[in-house]
Amino acid sequence: MRPLSGFLLALALGSFTLTSAFAVDNWPTPPATAKNTHQISGPLTGGTGDHTKFEALKQPFASGPDVTKACLSCHTETGQQFMKNIHWTWEYRNEATGQMLGKKHLVNNFCTNARGNEGMCAQCHAGYGWKDETFDFTDETKIDCLVCHDTTGTYYKMPNSGGNKACTVMFKDKPAIDLNLVAQKVGLPERADCGACHFNGGGGDNVKHGDLSSALKNPTRKLDVHMAVDGLNFACTACHITNKHVWAGSRYQVISKDHEGIGKPGQRRDVATCESCHGLTPHPVTSVASFKRNDHISSVACQTCHIPEFARGGVATITDWDWRTAGKTRNGEGYHEEGYAQGNGEERYTYKSIKGSFTYGENVVPLYRWFNGQMRYTTVDTKFDVNQQPIDINSFTGSREDGDSRIWPFKRMHTWQPADIGNGTLVYTHLWGDDDDAYWGNYDMGKAIAHGMKEFGIPYSGQFGFIETYSYWPITHMVAPKEDALACEDCHSKEGRLQGVEGVYLPGRDHNHWLDLIGILAVTSTLLAILGHALIRIFSHKGEKH
Amino acid sequence: MAIRRVKIFSLFERFWHWSQMLLIMTLMFTGFGLHGFHHLLDFQTAVTLHTLAAFALLLLWAFSIFWLFTTRNWRHFIPTVKGMWGVLRFYTLGIFKGEHHPYRKAYWRKHNPLQALTYLMLKIVLFPLIWVSGSIYFLYFAWRHVPLATQWLDWTAMVHTGAAFTMVVFVMIHVYMLTTGHSFREHIMPMISGFDEVDLTPEEEAYLLKDEPEVIR
Numbered sequence: 001m002r003p004l005s006g007f008l009l010a011l012a013l014g015s016f017t018l019t020s021a022f023a024v025d026n027w028p029t030p031p032a033t034a035k036n037t038h039q040i041s042g043p044l045t046g047g048t049g050d051h052t053k054f055e056a057l058k059q060p061f062a063s064g065p066d067v068t069k070a071c072l073s074c075h076t077e078t079g080q081q082f083m084k085n086i087h088w089t090w091e092y093r094n095e096a097t098g099q100m101l102g103k104k105h106l107v108n109n110f111c112t113n114a115r116g117n118e119g120m121c122a123q124c125h126a127g128y129g130w131k132d133e134t135f136d137f138t139d140e141t142k143i144d145c146l147v148c149h150d151t152t153g154t155y156y157k158m159p160n161s162g163g164n165k166a167c168t169v170m171f172k173d174k175p176a177i178d179l180n181l182v183a184q185k186v187g188l189p190e191r192a193d194c195g196a197c198h199f200n201g202g203g204g205d206n207v208k209h210g211d212l213s214s215a216l217k218n219p220t221r222k223l224d225v226h227m228a229v230d231g232l233n234f235a236c237t238a239c240h241i242t243n244k245h246v247w248a249g250s251r252y253q254v255i256s257k258d259h260e261g262i263g264k265p266g267q268r269r270d271v272a273t274c275e276s277c278h279g280l281t282p283h284p285v286t287s288v289a290s291f292k293r294n295d296h297i298s299s300v301a302c303q304t305c306h307i308p309e310f311a312r313g314g315v316a317t318i319t320d321w322d323w324r325t326a327g328k329t330r331n332g333e334g335y336h337e338e339g340y341a342q343g344n345g346e347e348r349y350t351y352k353s354i355k356g357s358f359t360y361g362e363n364v365v366p367l368y369r370w371f372n373g374q375m376r377y378t379t380v381d382t383k384f385d386v387n388q389q390p391i392d393i394n395s396f397t398g399s400r401e402d403g404d405s406r407i408w409p410f411k412r413m414h415t416w417q418p419a420d421i422g423n424g425t426l427v428y429t430h431l432w433g434d435d436d437d438a439y440w441g442n443y444d445m446g447k448a449i450a451h452g453m454k455e456f457g458i459p460y461s462g463q464f465g466f467i468e469t470y471s472y473w474p475i476t477h478m479v480a481p482k483e484d485a486l487a488c489e490d491c492h493s494k495e496g497r498l499q500g501v502e503g504v505y506l507p508g509r510d511h512n513h514w515l516d517l518i519g520i521l522a523v524t525s526t527l528l529a530i531l532g533h534a535l536i537r538i539f540s541h542k543g544e545k546h
Numbered sequence: 547m548a549i550r551r552v553k554i555f556s557l558f559e560r561f562w563h564w565s566q567m568l569l570i571m572t573l574m575f576t577g578f579g580l581h582g583f584h585h586l587l588d589f590q591t592a593v594t595l596h597t598l599a600a601f602a603l604l605l606l607w608a609f610s611i612f613w614l615f616t617t618r619n620w621r622h623f624i625p626t627v628k629g630m631w632g633v634l635r636f637y638t639l640g641i642f643k644g645e646h647h648p649y650r651k652a653y654w655r656k657h658n659p660l661q662a663l664t665y666l667m668l669k670i671v672l673f674p675l676i677w678v679s680g681s682i683y684f685l686y687f688a689w690r691h692v693p694l695a696t697q698w699l700d701w702t703a704m705v706h707t708g709a710a711f712t713m714v715v716f717v718m719i720h721v722y723m724l725t726t727g728h729s730f731r732e733h734i735m736p737m738i739s740g741f742d743e744v745d746l747t748p749e750e751e752a753y754l755l756k757d758e759p760e761v762i763r
Contacts, residue, residue: 299687489589508580530719536642
């Protein structure tokens with residue numbers, strides 16, 4: 001109980017003055033450093049070599065894989081190391097649940113499935129040429145080094161296979177990439193590198209996560225206190241530390257409560273938790289309030305108070321997606337409609353023939369629930385009862401009592417999406433392709449599903465319909481400066497944010513109705529008795545005062 | 547026997563009483579705010595004030611307990627039934643007929659039997675109930691991992707809240723009692739000046755006049 005003894009010591013020394021309790025008036029704290037020209041990427045920042053001087057990078061490159069070969073000629077072990085990570089495998093075996101996860105397998109409630117649509121979706125695979133099942137996952141020359149290490153902003157990827165002719169318009173007139181320039185300018189990944197895919201999950205800017213948007217490329221301190229260009233200027237890898245090209249931090253297995261905190265020097269290359277930098281008593285004990293805040297970390301995730309809302313910074317997230325309306329055409333052609341102007345002024349599509357209707361949200365108050373870090377997915381193999389909608393695409397577990405749970409913020413995504421109504425399963429939909437079955441171009445959901453299921457030998461009843469689904473996204477980015485953190489009464493109040501969180505008595509929110517009733521009755525009857533007593537005294541012996 | 551004005555509340559006792567009064571009022575005001583009965587303070591300020599006032603009160607009580615036992619003043623609070631019936635009869639009957647209060651303060655008995663019993667109960671039941679439950683409540687995060695912690699927390703909160711309601715009832719009656727007997731002002735003055743009318747034995751009177759002339763008028 002070090003914090004307690006510290007607290008008592010401070011109390012004994014009389015340092016707990018009221019003024020220190022209100023020391024928060026000194027906020028906001030100034031930015032930690034002057035503007036950094038490079039993003040902070042942890043211990044590797046700065047590097048030890050100048051890539052413009054490397055002979056291997058001065059040869060002409062005809063293609064991406066040629067660059068990769070040049071990279072591997074110096075970084076001899078990187079290829080084998082890299083091919084173990086999830087950016088390459090798109091596969092994650094959850095040891096706790098035994099489930100096979102990863103983009104290669106999962107169905108989500110956005111664009112639904114990457115499987116079978118790799119020609120389009122694998123633009124975000126850190127490799128070259130994955131368009132179907134023939135891709136060779138053991139060929140290290142197919143690794144795409146540049147997509148993460150480009151610092152010029154001129155590198156981009158194209159779909160690995162041609163889709164329907166209607167889709168090709170999206171990829172016309174792109175400027176040629178100067179591979180030599182990009183290769184000689186490689187550096188540690190910056191936010192824009194990671195963001196090229198991670199900010200656009202779900203098919204557009206901030207569509208999926210809610211807390212990962214293009215606003216984080218150059219965020220203000222108010223949007224993200226760590227990544228702020230006018231502050232710490234962290235790259236993603238400052239927290240998502242790497243070891244042999246494997247990154248810390250996983251949505252498939254979240255560390256909901258870090259029991260270790262800051263490791264000793266050289267340790268802790270395995271986590272991206274707040275505690276791994278801020279420790280297990282992150283609030284300096286200068287007041288009663290900060291002492292109580294440190295108490296809270298065993299029950300409340302840092303994110304809960306320090307990310308008051310997600311989808312901040314002017315970029316909206318999609319909160320509701322309706323596939324039932326997809327497929328409408330005008331003159332036989334797909335179309336889209338704008339209808340939502342987001343905070344930064346950009347218009348967002350509220351309808352697309354290829355995807356359906358969208359509802360957007362900005363500055364969204366998260367959903368709060370106990371969470372032990374364990375996600376269980378409804379995969380394409382999972383049977384469910386279609387009468388028990390909405391179906392959780394990923395359900396999470398956690399309670400006050402299990403020792404690992406804390407109260408976490410979530411984005412909850414609601415979607416109407418296609419499913420196999422006959423068998424009660426999710427479906428692989430064949431969206432991308434230049435054949436007659438691809439939904440994007442032909443708008444026949446039945447054919448697209450039949451194709452997608454058959455391609456991977458998955459049982460399909462032939463009867464598809466639309467089901468309501470939820471998916472849950474733990475919120476962890478867009479950490480606000482401390483002066484914008486939640487106040488106590490945001491949760492400690494009757495209609496507060498933790499209204500749906502069960503399992504613990506929360507002062508200010510909870511009370512025992514009977515006790516309050518008895519207490520109020522006792523006080524009222526005392527008052528009445530006093531008044532009665534006083535009245536009798538006044539009227540019973542006028543004149544004489546005793 | 548002679549009725550004399552004698553200093554029955556020492557400076558420390560008066561300081562104790564009034565600072566305790568202020569702290570308890572602070573605790574009630576902030577506590578019921580935390581409970582959600584009013585929102586005149588934000589939660590953080592209320593928690594801070596509540597905690598600081600509670601620690602200050604504990605400190606005050608530590609001093610007062612030391613004082614009670616070292617000065618032998620604790621004997622004022624020994625419960626007795628002698629004269630209790632008369633006092634009860636006065637408040638339920640005699641007071642309406644204009645009778646005089648039956649109790650006369652003695653030098654070593656400055657409280658009437660009902661007061662002595664009430665204050666004793668306050669000291670050994672209600673105060674401990676409220677500060678023990680409050681301390682347990684405050685330290686919840688140190689014992690949150692024990693089995694059934696959340697049920698214990700429920701009970702702790704209930705005991706603390708229940709004791710708080712009882713405290714309100716005590717304060718209401720305590721203040722109302724000041725209006726009985728003489729005037730409100732005459733009741734309150736002893737706790738300000740320290741002097742009240744006391745029935746002294748000739749020996750006490752002689753002793754005080756000779757050895758402690760400053761406490762007798």
